[in-house]
Amino acid sequence: MELDFSPKFASKRKDNIMTKIPTLEEMMKAGVHFGHNKSKWHPKMAPFIFTHKNKIHVINLEQTQLKLQEALKFVAQIIQKGGNVLFLGTKKQAKNVVKEAAVRAGMPYITERWLGGTLTNAKSVLGMAKNFRRMKMERDTGKLERYTKRERLKIERKIEKLEPLIGGIENLTKVPSVIFVIDVKNEKTAVVEANKMGIPVVAICDTNVNPTRVQYPIPANDDAIKSIRLITELVADEVLEAKKDLKVESVK
Numbered sequence: 001m002e003l004d005f006s007p008k009f010a011s012k013r014k015d016n017i018m019t020k021i022p023t024l025e026e027m028m029k030a031g032v033h034f035g036h037n038k039s040k041w042h043p044k045m046a047p048f049i050f051t052h053k054n055k056i057h058v059i060n061l062e063q064t065q066l067k068l069q070e071a072l073k074f075v076a077q078i079i080q081k082g083g084n085v086l087f088l089g090t091k092k093q094a095k096n097v098v099k100e101a102a103v104r105a106g107m108p109y110i111t112e113r114w115l116g117g118t119l120t121n122a123k124s125v126l127g128m129a130k131n132f133r134r135m136k137m138e139r140d141t142g143k144l145e146r147y148t149k150r151e152r153l154k155i156e157r158k159i160e161k162l163e164p165l166i167g168g169i170e171n172l173t174k175v176p177s178v179i180f181v182i183d184v185k186n187e188k189t190a191v192v193e194a195n196k197m198g199i200p201v202v203a204i205c206d207t208n209v210n211p212t213r214v215q216y217p218i219p220a221n222d223d224a225i226k227s228i229r230l231i232t233e234l235v236a237d238e239v240l241e242a243k244k245d246l247k248v249e250s251v252k
Contacts, residue, residue, distance in 0.1 A: 083177030
């Protein structure tokens with residue numbers, strides 16, 4: 001399924017994004033410019049590389065600013081059209097950052113493990129989420145008391161097992177409109193599924209990844225916590241700003 005990213009899909013929102021794009025200095029302080037060793041680079045990231053120092057590629061932060069602005073504008077358009085953004089980051093240094101940002105923005109997230117088929121077999125995964133919500137509701141409202149002690153224990157153990165996998169998407173009732181990915185290489189299964197389903201990908205792309213499967217690549221360090229936090233929080237901020245605009249439009 002091919003998605004149309006042409007101007008006709010632009011919302012009524014102003015072209016200027018509400019979230020302030022970081023300065024070059026701010027991004028340098030966060031280590032956004034640090035890429036990987038030259039020997040590990042992907043040639044298709046060449047347009048986003050400024051130079052190299054001590055055999056380490058240095059990302060062109062002016063390109064980062066430009067691509068970040070494009071990505072945030074697209075995210076805002078998605079939210080204003082009533083869509084949602086699935087935040088995805090399962091690497092150790094990204095987990096807490098991704099969860100905090102997604103929760104703050106009121107968006108679904110996955111930080112433990114990508115379940116194969118989350119997008120390509122969404123009906124099954126959404127069914128699991130619905131069942132998970134039901135079990136939690138029964139537990140929290142005391143309805144589990146109608147079951148035997150053995151049955152209650154079985155349900156509670158199932159909730160505990162599913163929490164890391166389903167917890168962040170338990171309120172998801174439809175396929176996400178777009179996924180925001182921290183590390184394309186680490187989350188390759190999710191990116192492949194998104195491409196198959198025609199779901200746009202916004203992603204932090206380091207110098208060692210192929211950005212061609214990402215509709216909105218953001219060239220940046222995807223290993224440093226400060227870099228991950230800076231960009232992830234910007235995406236969350238833009239989601240919140242777009243929600244505010246959406247509320248204003250609905251009141252008019």
